[in-house]
Structures are given as structure tokens and as C-alpha cells.
Amino acid sequence: MTGAKFKVAIIGAGMGGLATAANLLRLGMDVRIYEQARQFQRVGAGIQQGPNAVKVLRGMGLEERVRDLAFKPQMTRYREAATGDLMWERPQADVYEAKYGAPQLLLHRADLHEALASAVPDSVIQRSKKLVDFAQTGGGVDMTFADGTQERADVMIAADGVHSFVRERMLGPERPRFTGRVAYRTTFPTHLIKGAEVEGSTKWMAKDRHIVIYYVNPKRDEVYFVTSTPEPDFGVESWSREGDLDELREEYRDFHPTVRAVLDACPVVHKWALVERDPLPFWTQGRVALLGDACHPMTPYMAQGAGTSIEDAAVLARCLADAPASRLPEALKRYEKSRKPRTSWIQSSSSTNDIERFRREQDQVFSYNAWEEPLAENAFELTR
Template sequence: MQGKPRIAVIGAGLGGTAAAALLQREGFNVRLYEQAPAFSRLGAGIHVGPNVMKIMRRIGIEDGLNAMGCHPDYWYSRDWKTGEVIAQIPLGDYAVSHYGATYLTVHRGDFHALLTDAVAPGTLLFDKKLTQVEDLGDVVRLSFADGTVEEADIVIGADGVNSKIRETLLGAEPPKYTGYIAHRAVFPISRVKGFTHDRCTKWWSDDRHMMVYFDTGKLDEIYYVTGVPEPTWDMSKSWLPSSIDEMRAAFDGWHQGVQSLIEGTVEVTKWPLLERDPLPLWSRGRLVLLGDACHPMKPHMAQGAAMAIEDAAMLTRCFVEAGLDDFGTTFALYEANRAERASKVQRVSHENTWLRSNENPDWCFGYDVFEVPLVEPAAAAVPASPATAATAATATAAA
């Protein structure tokens, strides 16, 4: 490559924006393309564990994120009917002393705005819906719906579950609907009557759940997200409006703590939970994938965005350590150091057992993408699909 290679990141979600911020801090030439015309503070919360906070430290927004987020002392799991605590995972000061960084919950829009501000001015271009990708061997040509055409030396596909970059690499294939939907709602805690909520609680029954947490440091706003079986979904819809009546029906007979949230709801939406089987490749030529573009997962570990951000950090690390001239080797190194972990999180998320009992979460929260020893690429079998892996695990346990 002549001069400083041009890196195009497609998709300015949390993973893509983190990639742009990290790459810029290492001196790389980056442009970030987003199909949305602008960002808004959409109604969704997010968990940010110590594994992610260490990356935010590298970007320079750890303090700002700590200031805006809620810091739960524990992750509580509670029985759907009695409210009994069935698991209590220490966070708070324990996370700082044990993992070396905080664990917090925050509004996704607030987090995204802070992360976007960490990218150099002029890097992010809105209203750039990608329509065609052509790897010409010596350069990649990117065509957008607005009629513009850009060129890049390397293209990172951080464009989500319906990734155009993934489609270019592997052909068109819709994601799999898992048979579950997620209701999402965020509203002032002042609307919740008759129950005092913990800072972070997951309410469980055998076939559904509700994850509840505060998403501001002021503890003035609360968020919930559910997992509820729904046999079919119109895949032409990315989400649909829901209602308080639908929530009452879905959680009929549940504890008063859950009922208090339903009655306090202002607006609630519902979203399909989608997955893909692990891909046979994460890169080819000058194209490489990260996050939901290559390993979309159910949100049941609260680690989907974390895996995208970890991908961004590992890819940056591989660019620094292996270089850009032999990007095929760099991409192979990246996949070798991310596929196993991402597939494990994908499988555990699929099973929806995470922290339902007093298990040790060190393998997840204690991970440091900058310090973990790199493994060399080697021929390896493609990981089983989340559903197949879960079935195999159940059969092994029963044997």
C-alpha cells in the first residue's frame, strides 16, 4: 500500500465507533460511515462490564462513562412469583478490586453519544447507506444510496445483523428468528409505585424473564427488557409497538415488583431476537467483519455490544502488532483470537442461564483484550451453532 492506508468502517454503532476511536488513537486513517441520517437517544439500556471499561479507558472516556452511569452493587436474580433472591453476583467495589474496572448500567444513547464524541471531527459521515461493495484487489470501492462512491484500502463491516459486508463475503441469507421477542421500555422511576427496585435485577421463570436496571447515575430512570416466547415474527419488521395490556398478559401472575414496572410504563416496543450460526470466515481480501455482522446473539448475557467492542479492540491490536501490509495475516490473527470467545458468549446467551445461579463470572468480566496472550492462527473447525451447541451440552450432561 502506498502512503497511509485508508480504513473504512461501515456502521457507526458501538462496535464500529469504538473501532474508529481505537484505530485513530494508533495513528490510522479512518472514515466511519453510518446509514442513519442522525443519532437520537433511543429507549434502550446497556450493561458495561469491566471487560469493556478497560477499552473505554484506552479511548479516554472511562471517567465520563463512570460519571453518567449507575453502579449496581450486585446483579440479583429473583424468582418470578415469590421475589426470592436466587443468585447474588457481587459488582460495585468488588468489580473494581477484583477485575480492575467498574461495572455499570447506562442508557445506550448516552453511552453512544460519549463514544461518538471521542472520534475525531469529520470522521463520521451520516446518511451513507451502503448499496455495493467491490473488492478490486488493490482497492475497495464503496457505493452509497446517495450516489456517492468512496474508495478504501481496508473495509471493516460493523453494520449489524443484516450486514452488507457479510452479504458480500458470504451471500444473502437472512438471520434466524429465535422464537423470542424482547420488550423494551425506559421511563422515570417516579412512575413506579409500591415497590423499591434494586439497581440491577433479572426476574426469571421457566420460559421468560425481565431484566431491570437503572440507566443513569441519578437513579431517576429505569429500564426493562424481556425475553418472551413468540412463535412467529414478520422479518420485514425490525421492531413493532407493544402495549401495557400486552405486557400484563405476558407477565400475568408475576410478582408485584414486575407489575409495578408494567403499570409505570409510558411506551413499550418489541423486537425480534435474532441469531446466526458461526460463520465459516470473518474476512476475505480487504474485507473484515466485527460484532453482530459475524456473531449476532441473544442479549441474555448483556454482552452483545461488549463482544463488538472487544472485536474492535482486538482488531486494532492485530493491526498494530501484525501490520496492514499483509492484512490477510492480520485478519487471520484477529479471528484466531476472537472466534472462540465470541462463540462461547453466543452459546451461553442462547441458553439463557447466565447468572441465574451463583456462578463465577470471572471468565467474562475479567477478560482484558489488551493483555490476553495472542494465539497464532491455525486450522480449526467452525464452531457449532448456538442451538446445536446447547443441545450437545444438554446431551452430554444427561449422559
């Protein structure tokens, strides 16, 4: 790809923002990330990267690093919660490599974040910079931050997450929809688990709740779980906070002894409101575009939120690579048109938490290669 040197501002240094910065820097663009947090924290959470996401990482030169850090399951098992009866075995590792051209990788969320950050020089990331206002004037975007400073860029990419301020300014105030469910999640040393052996990767499913348990490194010495637990009265104001272990164990008291052994061993847990949105009417406005959870937040049941965010970053880079400076809004529209059908479909599929549907749609999710998929029609070529 060849690229003109645009000045690009990225709001948010999450998975989507970092991947976007890394890809645009490789095109020779002048990139700055503005992140509201003072520093990154290692919160206890795992993350799955499907073959579609691993192919994006490959194109960014990060695949080997992530493979070395990750647990690569041979199989993910779906089991009935109380009896442990097998409902579905999903062969992964070598089978996925042969079929989709990349494996499924399971790792610590902070390790993936660090890998993405390793592709972005520290000088590109400005911390303690919370965007509080922006306006498009004279072929650029003026931004104002909470500390009173101002910046200007040719294009602004808002990777500011599910509670996106930029989305709100573009489309009006509307909270993400609370699903009535919470996710308890944490990572902890495997040796704390007594009297049970944990399989590599298992989803334990009851009628109204589930828990997913897997290792987050090749040594299998750190284990992760994440639940989907009904709690309609959870105060969404506090969409993330420390969870009560006794309440959690009570919620899963009828589950298989292996699950109970994992929960008994767990020293601390966090609790997140599970929220989602319907697909947005549009993602871009002039020289401003949304990316990642800012435009397509989804439930975690297909483990595709971060994966689709980094797919966005690859496709956005492809759309900006050949865009003339005068046609940046059209290039952003092209990015939106290229991505929205896929993410809208994954949002709606993920929302169902229907493993029969996941099974049917798996090929479509994992075969996708964001570096090679045809892009939507190129508006500026047609009008040139």
C-alpha cells in the same frame, strides 16, 4: 502502539464501528465511517457493560466519562418471578473491581453511544451513506453507496450490525435465526412508579420468560426494563416496532407486584425480535473484515453483544498497528483468529440463558482484557 497510515473505511456507526474508528484514529490512520442513518436517535434502552467492556473503555480514555453517567450496582439479584424468592445474588461494584479490575456499569444505551462518538471527530462520520456494493481491486476496496457516490480504501471494516449486508455478500443470504422470543424494552422516569420500590438491578425469572429491571444513571431517576417473552409468530420483518402495553402487562400478569407496578407505570415500550446466529465459518476476506453483531450476533442474556463488539475494536487495532501495508489481509486474519474462539463461546453460552452456566463461566467472561490478551500467531512475521 505505532501505526502506518492506512486508509480505513468503517461501515456503520454503532458501538462497534465507533469504537473501531476511535482506536484506529489514535494509531494515526486515515479513517472514515459510512453510516446509513441520517442522524442518531435516543431510543429508550439501557445497556450493561461488564468489567471486560469497561477495561476496553479504559484503554480508550472513556472510563471516567462512562462511570459518571452510569449506575454502578452493588448487587444484581435473580428472583423467582411470582414470589420474589431470591435465587442468586451476584455481588458487583467493589467486588468486581477487586476481582476483575473494573466494575459492572449500567447506563442508557444512547449515553454509551455518545461517549464512543465523543472519541471520533464529527468530520470522520459520513451520514446517509448506505453501502450497496463493494469490490476488491488492485490492493484496495472500492465501495458504492445508495446515493451513487463511490469511495476507495485500503481496508474495509463492516460493523453493519446483525442484518449485515457485507456478511451476506461474503457468505451468502441467510437471515439471523429468530429465537421465537421478543424483547419489550424502554426507559422512563422512576417517579412514575407508584406503590413499589425498585432494587438497583434485578432479573425476575419464570420458566418461559423473564424481565430485567435496573437504573440507568447514578441518580436512579431513570429506570429500564427488558424482557424475553415467547412470541413465535412475531413477524420478523418488523424486527423492531412499538409494543402494545396492554399485551405486555397481560404477559406478565402473574409476576410479582413490583414487576407489575413497573409495567403499569411504563408510558411507552418498544418490541424487538430476539435473533442470533451460529458462529460464522470466517469473518474476513482479503481486505474486508466483519466486526461486532455483523459476525457474532447473540441473544442479550449475558449482556455481552456490545461489550464483545468493542473488544473486537481493541483487538483489531492491535493487529493493524504493526502490520506492514502489504500484509493487511494477514493482519485481518490475525484479528479473526484472535477473537473468534471467545465470541463463538459467548454466543453459545448466551443462547442457553442458563444462570448456572453463567455463574460457572463468569470469571472467563469478565477477566478478559482485550488490550492485553495474547494475540493469535502473527502470519506475516512468520513469512517475512
